[in-house]
Amino acid sequence: MTSTNGLKSGSNLEKVFRAGHLAVTCECGPPKGADVEHLKKKIQMIKGYVDAANVTDNQTAVVRMSSIGASAILVQNGVEPVMQMVTRDRNRIAAQSDLFGAYALGIRNMLCLTGDHQKFGNHPFARNVFDMDSIQLLSMVRTIRDEGKVNSGEPVEGGVKMFFGAAANPFADPFEFRAIRMGKKIYAGADFIQTQCIYDMPRFKEFMKMARDMGLHEKAFIMAGLTPLKSVGMARYMNRNVSGITIPEEMIKRVAGVPKDKQADEGIKICLEQMAELKEEEGIRGFHIMAIEWEERIPEIVERAGLYPRPRVD
Amino acid sequence: MEKESHLYATCSAACPVHTDTREYVRRISTGDYEGALDVLLEVNPFSSVCGRICHHPCESQCRRQVIDAPVGLRLLKRFVVENTREYRIQRRKKVEPVLGRKIAVIGSGPSGLTAARDLAMLGYKVTVFEKDSMLGGMLAHAIPRYRLPVDALQEDIDDILALGIESRLNCEVGKDVSFKDLRKEYDAILIAVGLAESHSLPIPGIGSDGILLGIPFLWDVANGSPPTLGDRVMVIGGGNVAIDVARAAKRLGPSQVIMACLESREEMPAWKWEIEEAEEEGISIMNSWGPKAILEQNGKTTGIEFKRCTRVFDENKRFNPQYDESVTTSLDVDSVILTIGQKANLDFLKETTVGVDRGRLICDRESCTATERGVFVSGEVMTGPGSAIQAVATGHDVARAIHHYLETGETLKLPQESIETIGELPAQTAARARKFDHIDVRLTDASQRIKDFSPIEPGYTEAQALSEARRCLACGTGAVLAPSAQCAGCLTCVRICPYGVATVERTASMPAQECLTCGLCAAECPAAGVALARFATNRVKETLESILTDCSAEKIQRPLVVSYCCLYEATSRKYLREQTRSEIEETGILRVMVPCVGRLGSIDLVSPFELGADRVSIIACHETGCLYTGAEELLERRIQQARRFLDEIGVGGESLQFFRTHTSAEESWPQFWRESKEDLRATSAA
Amino acid sequence: MIVADPKPFQEVRGFLENYRKILILGCGTCVTVCLSGGEAQAELLASGLRIAFKKDGKEVTVLEDTVQRQCEQEFVTPVLERVKKEGIDAVVTLACGVGVNFLSDRIGAVPVFPGVNTTFYGGNVEAGLWSEMCAGCGECITYLTGGICPIARCSKHLLNGPCGGSEKGMCEVDPKNTECVWQLIYDRMKLLGRLDEMRNLLPMKDWRPAMDGGVRRTVREHIYRLSYKSQT
Numbered sequence A: 001m002t003s004t005n006g007l008k009s010g011s012n013l014e015k016v017f018r019a020g021h022l023a024v025t026c027e028c029g030p031p032k033g034a035d036v037e038h039l040k041k042k043i044q045m046i047k048g049y050v051d052a053a054n055v056t057d058n059q060t061a062v063v064r065m066s067s068i069g070a071s072a073i074l075v076q077n078g079v080e081p082v083m084q085m086v087t088r089d090r091n092r093i094a095a096q097s098d099l100f101g102a103y104a105l106g107i108r109n110m111l112c113l114t115g116d117h118q119k120f121g122n123h124p125f126a127r128n129v130f131d132m133d134s135i136q137l138l139s140m141v142r143t144i145r146d147e148g149k150v151n152s153g154e155p156v157e158g159g160v161k162m163f164f165g166a167a168a169n170p171f172a173d174p175f176e177f178r179a180i181r182m183g184k185k186i187y188a189g190a191d192f193i194q195t196q197c198i199y200d201m202p203r204f205k206e207f208m209k210m211a212r213d214m215g216l217h218e219k220a221f222i223m224a225g226l227t228p229l230k231s232v233g234m235a236r237y238m239n240r241n242v243s244g245i246t247i248p249e250e251m252i253k254r255v256a257g258v259p260k261d262k263q264a265d266e267g268i269k270i271c272l273e274q275m276a277e278l279k280e281e282e283g284i285r286g287f288h289i290m291a292i293e294w295e296e297r298i299p300e301i302v303e304r305a306g307l308y309p310r311p312r313v314d
Numbered sequence B: 001m002e003k004e005s006h007l008y009a010t011c012s013a014a015c016p017v018h019t020d021t022r023e024y025v026r027r028i029s030t031g032d033y034e035g036a037l038d039v040l041l042e043v044n045p046f047s048s049v050c051g052r053i054c055h056h057p058c059e060s061q062c063r064r065q066v067i068d069a070p071v072g073l074r075l076l077k078r079f080v081v082e083n084t085r086e087y088r089i090q091r092r093k094k095v096e097p098v099l100g101r102k103i104a105v106i107g108s109g110p111s112g113l114t115a116a117r118d119l120a121m122l123g124y125k126v127t128v129f130e131k132d133s134m135l136g137g138m139l140a141h142a143i144p145r146y147r148l149p150v151d152a153l154q155e156d157i158d159d160i161l162a163l164g165i166e167s168r169l170n171c172e173v174g175k176d177v178s179f180k181d182l183r184k185e186y187d188a189i190l191i192a193v194g195l196a197e198s199h200s201l202p203i204p205g206i207g208s209d210g211i212l213l214g215i216p217f218l219w220d221v222a223n224g225s226p227p228t229l230g231d232r233v234m235v236i237g238g239g240n241v242a243i244d245v246a247r248a249a250k251r252l253g254p255s256q257v258i259m260a261c262l263e264s265r266e267e268m269p270a271w272k273w274e275i276e277e278a279e280e281e282g283i284s285i286m287n288s289w290g291p292k293a294i295l296e297q298n299g300k301t302t303g304i305e306f307k308r309c310t311r312v313f314d315e316n317k318r319f320n321p322q323y324d325e326s327v328t329t330s331l332d333v334d335s336v337i338l339t340i341g342q343k344a345n346l347d348f349l350k351e352t353t354v355g356v357d358r359g360r361l362i363c364d365r366e367s368c369t370a371t372e373r374g375v376f377v378s379g380e381v382m383t384g385p386g387s388a389i390q391a392v393a394t395g396h397d398v399a400r401a402i403h404h405y406l407e408t409g410e411t412l413k414l415p416q417e418s419i420e421t422i423g424e425l426p427a428q429t430a431a432r433a434r435k436f437d438h439i440d441v442r443l444t445d446a447s448q449r450i451k452d453f454s455p456i457e458p459g460y461t462e463a464q465a466l467s468e469a470r471r472c473l474a475c476g477t478g479a480v481l482a483p484s485a486q487c488a489g490c491l492t493c494v495r496i497c498p499y500g501v502a503t504v505e506r507t508a509s510m511p512a513q514e515c516l517t518c519g520l521c522a523a524e525c526p527a528a529g530v531a532l533a534r535f536a537t538n539r540v541k542e543t544l545e546s547i548l549t550d551c552s553a554e555k556i557q558r559p560l561v562v563s564y565c566c567l568y569e570a571t572s573r574k575y576l577r578e579q580t581r582s583e584i585e586e587t588g589i590l591r592v593m594v595p596c597v598g599r600l601g602s603i604d605l606v607s608p609f610e611l612g613a614d615r616v617s618i619i620a621c622h623e624t625g626c627l628y629t630g631a632e633e634l635l636e637r638r639i640q641q642a643r644r645f646l647d648e649i650g651v652g653g654e655s656l657q658f659f660r661t662h663t664s665a666e667e668s669w670p671q672f673w674r675e676s677k678e679d680l681r682a683t684s685a686a
Numbered sequence C: 001m002i003v004a005d006p007k008p009f010q011e012v013r014g015f016l017e018n019y020r021k022i023l024i025l026g027c028g029t030c031v032t033v034c035l036s037g038g039e040a041q042a043e044l045l046a047s048g049l050r051i052a053f054k055k056d057g058k059e060v061t062v063l064e065d066t067v068q069r070q071c072e073q074e075f076v077t078p079v080l081e082r083v084k085k086e087g088i089d090a091v092v093t094l095a096c097g098v099g100v101n102f103l104s105d106r107i108g109a110v111p112v113f114p115g116v117n118t119t120f121y122g123g124n125v126e127a128g129l130w131s132e133m134c135a136g137c138g139e140c141i142t143y144l145t146g147g148i149c150p151i152a153r154c155s156k157h158l159l160n161g162p163c164g165g166s167e168k169g170m171c172e173v174d175p176k177n178t179e180c181v182w183q184l185i186y187d188r189m190k191l192l193g194r195l196d197e198m199r200n201l202l203p204m205k206d207w208r209p210a211m212d213g214g215v216r217r218t219v220r221e222h223i224y225r226l227s228y229k230s231q232t
C-alpha cells in the first residue's frame, strides 16, 4: 500500500513530515497567461525556504495558467509543487486524466479542493461542473494510488504515488461540523491538511481540540494556514469580503496603530507571533504561508520564525 | 358580469318587503338617484313615508354594525325620494282597468293603499273607502307631523292615486255605505281598517273629565284640532304610540308631561332612540308602575294613583302583569292619556256574515282571507299592531291573493317564505375591516323642537348621502370564481385578501358571508378568473371600447386622458353622471368611475392605451380615505409594475399618472386632469 | 412546480417582426401559479404587443388564449386546430420550455416562441417568493440528507457538507438571500437525532438518471399504447 521505504509518495513534503520536522509551504500563484518568466521569478524568491509550494488552480475562479503546467515548471526549477486541483472545472474523467499527466510530469503532491464558485471570478457566466466534491475527489485519487483503480473500477496502468492534501476551514459554519468535515477529508484520503488562514486564535484552538479528540492529528499532518496582513486596508477588506474569515478587532487596531509604511512589518510581526504560539499547539505539523502576491517576504518570515534552513531528508 | 346572488343580504331579508338595499345604495353611490328610486318604489309605495318613520329593521340587521355602526339606510332612502321629485312625477302612469273586475278597499292605511296599487297595476278597478277626510290611515292621522310631515305622505299617495284608483273620502263603511252594498257591487272586498281605537282601563275614576285615549288624541292633533290639556299631563303606556302621544302632548304646551308604564326601562317596547328623544324633550318616565285609580274632584281629574308592577311577562313570555298592591304612589295631574293598546272598530260588520270573535276579525293569515268568500284582510287588523312597512308587506300579499281569487275563483295559500341570508359577518373578518364613521344628522335642539310640530330631523345632504352610501359593504356581491375560470389554486387570492376571506380547496373560494367586496383578488388573479358582481373590471374595457369607437377620433381634444376615479370621493353627482360623447370629445377626459381604484388590474391600467388613450390617470381617495384595507399598497405596486411595462412597450411609464384626492373631488379632480393634459403637452413638445 | 419569469417585452417583440397574426398562449398550471404566464399575463402581453405594433404602424392581429396545461396532447389539440383555422402565423407561449417544445413538435410550419424563461423547480416559500428545491437529478438522495436537497440547493452541489463559504447560515454566493443548505441539513439532522450520519462519506453520484445520461423519458406500461386504443 505504500512505497518500499514506507512512504506513500516519496515527495519532499511527505519526507519532511515523516522525519518529524515542522513543514513549511507557501503559495505560488500561476500567471494570468503564459508568462513563464514571471513565474520563474517567484520560484527563485522562495527556493530553499519552503518544503513545497502550492500551485493554485484558477484561484477564485480567475483564469490562470493551469496548475499542472505551472507545477511542472516548478519541478523543472527545483521547487517541489503542491498541485491544487478543483472539481469546479473538471469532471471525474478530466480529473483522473490530469492526475496521471501531473504524475508523469514529476508532480508528487496534490491538494484536492472543490474550488471557489465561478461567481467570484472573471467568468461568472461560465457553467460549473461539480461532478464531485473535494472529499469524493480525495477518495477517487486515493483509490487510484492505493488500489490502482480508476473510478469505474478499471485498473490503472503503472502506479501513481502521490501525496494528497486537503483544505480545512475552521472559521466557516457550522463550527461544530468543521472538525468532522476535516475528518471526512482525512478518511477519504487526505494525507495532510492546510487550514484557512488563522486570525481568530481562540477559535482555531478550539477547532484543534475537537480534531485531537477525534484523533485526527495522528491520522494526517495538519498545517496551520497563515496570511500576514499587508495593511489595515487589506485587513478590513478581508474581514468584509472573504467569507469564513474574521480578523479580530484588536489585531486590526494593532496594524492601524502604526504608520502606513510600517503596517506591513507589523503584519509580519503578528504572523511570527502566531507561528510561535502555534508551534506549541499539539497536532500542528507545519505552516502554510499564504503571502498572496508577496512571495518576496517568504524568506524573511521563514528565517525569523526559526525555520530556516529547511531540512534535507532522504 | 352582473350576477345576482341567490342569497339575501341581511338588510333585505329583514325588510318585510325585501327592498334591494344593496342595489339602491349602489345606485346612490354611482349618482343614479333615479335608478335608486326605481328600486325603492318597486317594492315599497311608501318610500317617502319610510324614509321618515320606518323603524328600519334593515339597519338593525346591517352587517356593518360589527365593524362600526350600521349604514344609515333610512336616511339614504329619504335622500333618494327627496332628490328625485321631478323624476317621480314623470314616472307616474295611469293604468287602465282592463280586467273589468272591481275591488273595494276599506281603509286607506299603508296596507289598503299598497293592495290598491298592486291591484290597479294589474288592471283592476279599485275603489278605496276611507272614513276620514284624508288618505293614509295612521300615517295621516296618528303619527305626529314632527316625524312625518304631510307632504312626505302625500308624495306616496299621489303616486298611488295616479294609477287611476278611485278614493271615497269621508265615507265610512257601515255608516255612509253598507258592507252589504259593497258586496253586491264589488267582486272582492279588502278589509284594511287598521286598529283605530284605543283600549281604555277599568279603574276607578276613569270616567272623570280629563281622561283621553291615545289614538283619538293624536288624530285630533293631526287634524289641527287638539283637545285642551291640563298643565300636568300623564301618559299611560310604554310603547311607541305612547311616546308619540307624550311628545305630541309636550308640544301643546303643558308644563309637565310624565309617562308611566308597567315595564322596566329595559322591557319598554318603544324604540330606544324614541325614548331618548322623548327624555331630551323633558318628558320623564316612571317605570314599573300600573294605574290603580284616577283621583277626581267634582268629576274633574286631579291625580292618579299607581301600584308597583312586579312583573310584566310570565314564564311563557306572555303579557300577564303582577302587582304589589302595598307599594303605591300618587301624583297630581290634570290630564291622563291612555295609550295602552289598540283595537279595531268592526261595527260595520255587525249585520253581515263576516266572522268576528270577541271584537276581533276572524281571518286566515296565510291566505289573507276573512270567513267569507271574496272578503280579504290585510294590515294591522289582521296582524295586530306593527309597523308601516309590515302593513305594506301584507298589502302586497293580499293583492296577490285577491288576484289569484279573481282569476281562478280559488283561495291562494301564500307560500311560506324561506329566506336564506348570507349570515352574520364573522367577527374575525370584521376586525380586519376599516372603520368608517356613520354619518348622523343632528336633530333640532330639544328646547326648540317642543315649540311646535315642525319636522325635527334634517335629511342627508348630497355629500353626506354619498359618503354614507360608501359604507355599504355590498354584502354578497363580492368576488366569485367565474365558472370558466382556469383556477390553478395558486393561492394569490388567499395571500392578498386583506380580510382572510379567500381560501383554496382545489380552487379558490371567497365565501359570500365573509367577502367585503374590495375586489383586490379579482385584480390580482393570474388566471383572470375572479369576477365581481358589483363591479366587474372588464366593464371598464367595454365602456372604453364603445366610447372610443363612438367618438370621432379627430374631434377628441388630444391628449385623450382616461381617468379612473374613486367614485367614493364624489360629493355630488357632477362627476358621477355619465359623460356625453361631445363632453368627452371637447375635454379629452374620459372618466371611469370605479368603486375603489384598488381593484383595477394591470390590464386595466394598460389596455386604455391600446384603445386609443394617450394617458391614463388614476385618482384615488384621500390619504386616509380608503375603505379597503391593503388596497392602497397593492395598487401602488401594481402601478409601479404597469409603469415598467409601459416603459418596455414604448408608451412610457410616465403616461400612467397617479393622484390622490384632496379637499373634494369636485375641487381637486379638474386640477389633476389639467395636469395630466399639460404634462403630456410638455413631454410631447420636448 | 416549474417556475418561470416573463421574458423582457422587447425580446418577445423582437421575435415577431415578420408576422401578421400572432397568438399569445397562456398556460393554466405552473406559470399561472408563479404569476408569469397565466391568462392575466397573456392578456397583458397581448395588449402590450398591440400597443407596440400600433405605435410602429404595423397591422398585426394579436390574439390570446390559455389552456389548462400546454404539456398535454388533449389540451393543445384545440389550439393547434385554432392556429390552422384562423391562419395564425406565429405563437408566443407563456408556458415553460416544455410548452414551447410540445407545441413546436406538433404545430407544423408555424413558429413557436418562448414568452418566458423557465428557471427552476421550486416551492413558494412565502407570498411572492419562489425558491429552487429540486434539480430533477433522477435519483433522489434526500433520504440521506434529512429531506433537504444539496444538489438543488447548494451552489456547488456538494454532497459531503458545507464548503468554507458557509457563514452564519448563509451561502457566500448570495449571502443576503440564500441559506447554506448544508447548515439547513446540519440543523435538520440534529433535530432528527441523525447527526452521526453526517460523518458518512457520500460517494460520487451516478449522474446517468440526470440529464447527463441523455434525454430522459418515462413509460407507464399499464396504460402505454393500449392495443384497443390504437385500433381506433
Ligand SMILES: Cc1cc2nc3c(=O)[nH]c(=O)nc-3n(C[C@H](O)[C@H](O)[C@H](O)COP(=O)(O)OP(=O)(O)OC[C@H]3O[C@@H](n4cnc5c(N)ncnc54)[C@H](O)[C@@H]3O)c2cc1C
Residues within 6 Å of the ligand: B053, B054, B055, B106, B107, B108, B109, B110, B111, B112, B129, B130, B131, B132, B135, B136, B137, B138, B139, B142, B143, B144, B171, B172, B173, B174, B192, B193, B194, B195, B196, B218, B240, B241, B244, B345, B348, B378, B379, B380, B381, B385, B386, B387, B388, B389, B391
Ligand atoms: C301613533 C303611531 C305611531 C306610529 N309610528 C310608526 C312608526 O314610526 N313607524 C312605523 O313603521 N309604523 C308606525 N306606526 C304603525 C303604522 O302606522 C301602522 O302599522 C300602519 O298604519 C297600519 O296600517 P293599516 O293599513 O293596517 O291601517 P291604518 O293605518 O290603521 O289604516 C286604517 C284606515 O282605515 C280607516 N277605516 C277604519 N274603519 C273604517 C271604515 N269602517 N270605513 C272606512 N275607513 C275605515 C281608518 O280611518 C284608517 O285610515 C305607528 C302607529 C301609530 C298609531
